[in-house]
Amino acid sequence: MLKNRTIAWSLLTPSAAWLILFFVLPMIGMLILSLRPDMRGGPFQLGWLPTVKHYQNIITGEVYLPLLWLSIKVAFGVAMAATLLAYPLAYFLVFHAGRRSSFLLTLAILPFWTSYLLRIIAWKTMLGSNGLVNNLLIYLGLVEEPVRILLYSRLAVIVTLVYVWLPFVALPIFASLHRINPSFLEAAAILGASPWRSFFKVTLPLSLPGVIAGFFMVFIPTVGEYITPMLVGGTRSTLYGNIIELYFGDGANWPLGSAMSVVMLAGVLLLALVISRLVDLRRLVG
Amino acid sequence: MSELPAAIELIDVWKRFDEHEAVRAINLAIPQGEFFSLLGPSGCGKTTTLRMIAGFEQPSEGVLRLLGQEIQNTPPHRRNVNMVFQNYALFPHLTVFENIAFGLKARRVSNQEIRRRVSESLEMVQLPGLEHRKPAQLSGGQQQRVALARALVNRPAVLLLDEPLGALDQKLRKEMQLELKRLQREVGITFVYVTHDQEEALTMSDRIAVMNQGRVLQTAEPRQIYDYPATRFVADFIGTTNFINGRIISTGNETASVELDGLGIVCMTMQEGLATGQSITLAIRPERLRLNKPSSQGQANQIEGILEEIIFIGNDTQYLVRFKNGVRFLVREQNQSPTERGASYQTGQPLQVTWSPAGANVLLE
Amino acid sequence: MQKRGAPFFAGYYILLLFALYLPIGILFLFSLNDGVVFAFPLKGLTTHWYRDMLRNAELLQAGMNSLQVAVASSLAATSLATTSAIALLRFQFKGKSPFIALALVPLLVPYIILGAALLVLFAILGVERSLWTVAVAHTIVSLPYALLVIMARMVGFDKHLEEAAQDLGATYVYTLRRVILPLIAPAILAAWLVAFTVSFDEFILASFLIGRRPTLPVYLLSQLRFANRFPQVIALTVLVMLASLSLVLLAQWLQRRGSAIPESDRSGQFARVPGFEDLAFQGEGSSEPHE
Numbered sequence: 001m002l003k004n005r006t007i008a009w010s011l012l013t014p015s016a017a018w019l020i021l022f023f024v025l026p027m028i029g030m031l032i033l034s035l036r037p038d039m040r041g042g043p044f045q046l047g048w049l050p051t052v053k054h055y056q057n058i059i060t061g062e063v064y065l066p067l068l069w070l071s072i073k074v075a076f077g078v079a080m081a082a083t084l085l086a087y088p089l090a091y092f093l094v095f096h097a098g099r100r101s102s103f104l105l106t107l108a109i110l111p112f113w114t115s116y117l118l119r120i121i122a123w124k125t126m127l128g129s130n131g132l133v134n135n136l137l138i139y140l141g142l143v144e145e146p147v148r149i150l151l152y153s154r155l156a157v158i159v160t161l162v163y164v165w166l167p168f169v170a171l172p173i174f175a176s177l178h179r180i181n182p183s184f185l186e187a188a189a190i191l192g193a194s195p196w197r198s199f200f201k202v203t204l205p206l207s208l209p210g211v212i213a214g215f216f217m218v219f220i221p222t223v224g225e226y227i228t229p230m231l232v233g234g235t236r237s238t239l240y241g242n243i244i245e246l247y248f249g250d251g252a253n254w255p256l257g258s259a260m261s262v263v264m265l266a267g268v269l270l271l272a273l274v275i276s277r278l279v280d281l282r283r284l285v286g
Numbered sequence: 287m288s289e290l291p292a293a294i295e296l297i298d299v300w301k302r303f304d305e306h307e308a309v310r311a312i313n314l315a316i317p318q319g320e321f322f323s324l325l326g327p328s329g330c331g332k333t334t335t336l337r338m339i340a341g342f343e344q345p346s347e348g349v350l351r352l353l354g355q356e357i358q359n360t361p362p363h364r365r366n367v368n369m370v371f372q373n374y375a376l377f378p379h380l381t382v383f384e385n386i387a388f389g390l391k392a393r394r395v396s397n398q399e400i401r402r403r404v405s406e407s408l409e410m411v412q413l414p415g416l417e418h419r420k421p422a423q424l425s426g427g428q429q430q431r432v433a434l435a436r437a438l439v440n441r442p443a444v445l446l447l448d449e450p451l452g453a454l455d456q457k458l459r460k461e462m463q464l465e466l467k468r469l470q471r472e473v474g475i476t477f478v479y480v481t482h483d484q485e486e487a488l489t490m491s492d493r494i495a496v497m498n499q500g501r502v503l504q505t506a507e508p509r510q511i512y513d514y515p516a517t518r519f520v521a522d523f524i525g526t527t528n529f530i531n532g533r534i535i536s537t538g539n540e541t542a543s544v545e546l547d548g549l550g551i552v553c554m555t556m557q558e559g560l561a562t563g564q565s566i567t568l569a570i571r572p573e574r575l576r577l578n579k580p581s582s583q584g585q586a587n588q589i590e591g592i593l594e595e596i597i598f599i600g601n602d603t604q605y606l607v608r609f610k611n612g613v614r615f616l617v618r619e620q621n622q623s624p625t626e627r628g629a630s631y632q633t634g635q636p637l638q639v640t641w642s643p644a645g646a647n648v649l650l651e
Numbered sequence: 652m653q654k655r656g657a658p659f660f661a662g663y664y665i666l667l668l669f670a671l672y673l674p675i676g677i678l679f680l681f682s683l684n685d686g687v688v689f690a691f692p693l694k695g696l697t698t699h700w701y702r703d704m705l706r707n708a709e710l711l712q713a714g715m716n717s718l719q720v721a722v723a724s725s726l727a728a729t730s731l732a733t734t735s736a737i738a739l740l741r742f743q744f745k746g747k748s749p750f751i752a753l754a755l756v757p758l759l760v761p762y763i764i765l766g767a768a769l770l771v772l773f774a775i776l777g778v779e780r781s782l783w784t785v786a787v788a789h790t791i792v793s794l795p796y797a798l799l800v801i802m803a804r805m806v807g808f809d810k811h812l813e814e815a816a817q818d819l820g821a822t823y824v825y826t827l828r829r830v831i832l833p834l835i836a837p838a839i840l841a842a843w844l845v846a847f848t849v850s851f852d853e854f855i856l857a858s859f860l861i862g863r864r865p866t867l868p869v870y871l872l873s874q875l876r877f878a879n880r881f882p883q884v885i886a887l888t889v890l891v892m893l894a895s896l897s898l899v900l901l902a903q904w905l906q907r908r909g910s911a912i913p914e915s916d917r918s919g920q921f922a923r924v925p926g927f928e929d930l931a932f933q934g935e936g937s938s939e940p941h942e
Contacts, residue, residue, distance in 0.1 A: 007823065008742035012750060015731040019753050023791050026768035033771055043774040089667055092660035111671045113899060114892040116852050117868050122674030132677060167671060224761025227854065241763050248767045261764045272759060342814055362817045369818045375811035379833045389819030440819065
């Protein structure tokens with residue numbers, strides 16, 4: 001460890017300055033903007049009186065909070081499903097795949113390296129009236145006409161998002177399972193634990209940090225998601241993110257959009273905090 | 287010798303890390319050409335002392351001299367000392383040649399000179415022909431030699447070695463001990479060697495400083511340290527020692543009488559500073575004790591006890607004897623012939639432990 | 652380790668792999684299908700979408716724009732991450748934890764919020780939106796990934812190597828050039844690759860901050876409503892996908908071949924994208940990897 005503060009800070013200052021200018025400052029700017037009554041006079045306008053009316057609007061309005069709650073539920077469901085599906089995958093790779101685990105992992109991750117939009121569009125294609133799923137259903141004689149609710153439904157949004165994020169979640173779970181010392185499991189077996197018991201008492205608790213990480217790596221982007229509802233969800237599947245996007249785009253109500261963003265961010269950070277505390281607690285107990 | 291400045295001199299050096307005092311008031315003078323060891327348990331401050339000499343740590347207080355020049359404010363890359371690290375710290379991305387040449391290149395020595403000195407030093411550590419290997423392709427012992435060559439090629443005034451043999455197996459370690467000693471004699475460079483292995487220190491060093499809890503407890507030649515440990519810690523850390531408490535009841539010109547707690551009176555060699563009535567601890571090495579059947583009589587000090595355990599360790603046998611006041615002594619005897627002794631005593635048997643008056647050391651404390 | 656249930660897991664893996672590749676495979680099929688409607692049955696094999704694409708200047712320009720943004724933002728993010736990682740792991744100074752928190756918090760912020768916030772900032776600063784504003788946003792989101800990749804590598808190598816270099820007479824700059832940078836080069840490459848891919852594929856930030864020249868994802872979305880142009884877009888993304896796959900595999904191969912890293916460290920270095928898990932361990936890794 002060197003103690004030369006001059007070198008240390010000259011190495012760190014560019015990043016710190018960059019982050020303050022392009023991350024901290026915009027966040028503060030957004031917070032301030034959310035207190036502004038309206039956009040009259042453009043972004044430079046000074047002399048307006050701060051107001052909390054947008055926050056009141058969000059809290060008392062009939063649309064915003066229920067929609068946020070819906071977004072959180074969808075994100076939670078997607079993150080949960082992706083994590084549950086990815087866990088056996090990671091488990092297989094670590095404990096059953098032997099020397100090829102690295103290669104097989106790469107193979108499973110590769111779809112994640114393809115375009116995000118393209119993967120969503122792929123599902124649009126699959127679920128469409130003439131898409132693969134309907135084709136298959138008709139071919140099998142299960143239905144006579146294309147099932148239209150496949151596309152443009154909340155289910156379509158969830159399925160698509162699970163598909164998009166699944167490979168990504170496998171990574172942190174893989175890493176945390178990989179780090180488990182095999183002798184722990186051998187010790188559990190020698191001490192008479194059944195495979196299931198040693199899984200629930202040893203493997204799962206030790207891999208929990210990876211599971212939580214994977215969960216949040218999906219939950220956070222998904223909670224603000226607005227493209228997938230736009231492409232495969234149709235009008236009835238609008239989420240909180242779509243409204244934010246609207247207010248910053250064509251709707252042009254930046255102050256309200258800012259207030260909505262602040263509320264959402266507060267919710268996400270609160271949830272992250274709560275879950276990380278819960279996990280820590282469980283670690284202390286167990 | 288008295289005209290030459292010491293290779294390394296530490297004057298009242300302290301090192302504090304936050305609240306923790308790693309090194310406390312150390313004074314050392316290491317003459318040029320000496321093989322000097324810092325010996326102590328882990329956390330005793332020996333590595334911190336070495337790192338201060340190298341320049342990786344700054345003393346909180348005190349003066350550090352290299353060949354008479356104060357260096358405590360000189361950065362490591364300008365000190366004419368080199369270090370062999372515990373895990374060698376060979377650069378994994380460079381070949382053996384590039385590793386050894388690193389210091390010379392950093393100092394802008396000419397290419398021709400570099401080639402000459404690198405091959406010279408590879409010869410010195412008996413590794414010619416491996417120039418183009420990467421460290422990962424070498425055995426532990428070979429890596430060790432490359433680390434040595436990398437340091438010695440710069441011809442430092444002092445070579446620092448931080449437990450360099452720790453990663454090697456027992457046999458290779460013994461070999462390298464002799465090799466290091468030979469190398470040191472050949473190049474004549476001052477070696478400062480850090481180890482927690484007392485046997486290693488005794489084998490190689492000209493002098494040893496025994497450290498504990500940040501302090502130097504004793505600095506002396508190996509034989510002196512072994513025969514006359516200055517403190518109970520030194521006696522216990524270097525080899526094995528039996529301790530027994532007592533009180534001086536009379537002193538003479540050559541001998542003094544000591545009453546051991548509940549065990550009677552024994553005789554010991556008189557030393558300066560001893561006075562009647564003083565409480566002392568006697569320290570006696572296991573190999574200076576003898577076992578006898580209870581009946582036998584002799585000049586030496588003798589205490590009766592019960593044989594509790596017999597431990598066979600190859601060349602020697604150790605006997606654990608318990609005295610009636612509860613103190614246990616370890617007695618060590620060499621095995622003369624295969625069947626001779628082992629069977630002659632049995633556990634539970636009463637025996638006498640004897641030693642000559644000169645065999646015990648007095649620890650005041 | 653229990654080997655029971657191996658066939659079950661293997662079957663699950665194959666099924667999942669099939670599900671993951673099927674939609675991509677279908678798109679690939681459609682890029683070769685002689686028809687503009689995305690529906691079965693297929694109309695017949697053709698490569699004319701690929702030929703059209705190569706003549707579609709707008710599309711190619713969008714690709715170039717994306718390339719430009721990705722190169723700029725990944726270079727910036729990687730340089731910032733490298734210098735920060737060195738400062739954080741090799742120097743002792745106050746203010747480390749706040750900095751690490753600052754650098755990693757963007758991982759917790761949904762892109763839509765960061766995009767909106769930057770939109771506000773640039774409006775207030777009077778900066779016109781362009782490819783550069785997009786690139787700036789991309790550095791913020793790829794910096795934490797790059798930082799974690801490089802820091803993981805630096806925690807992994809013996810810090811005595813730097814001391815050894817200085818002990819041998821090297822100045823700090825010489826040590827940096829000859830020891831530190833060569834040793835973390837694979838991690839820098841990996842970090843750069845991650846940053847590049849994150850940027851190249853990013854849509855949300857880009858759609859908030861883009862000026863008149865679109866990046867590829869933005870252009871792609873705008874073409875959705877023109878059915879007859881869409882197959883070309885798909886053709887291009889298929890090509891991009893193949894290019895990025897070969898880039899990943901190439902980098903992985905290069906690393907396996909040319910590095911002095913012991914076998915044990917290598918597995919999954921590229922596959923491993925660090926995230927919140929590493930965030931949770933920041934206390935251990937960052938403060939004092941001494942001893």
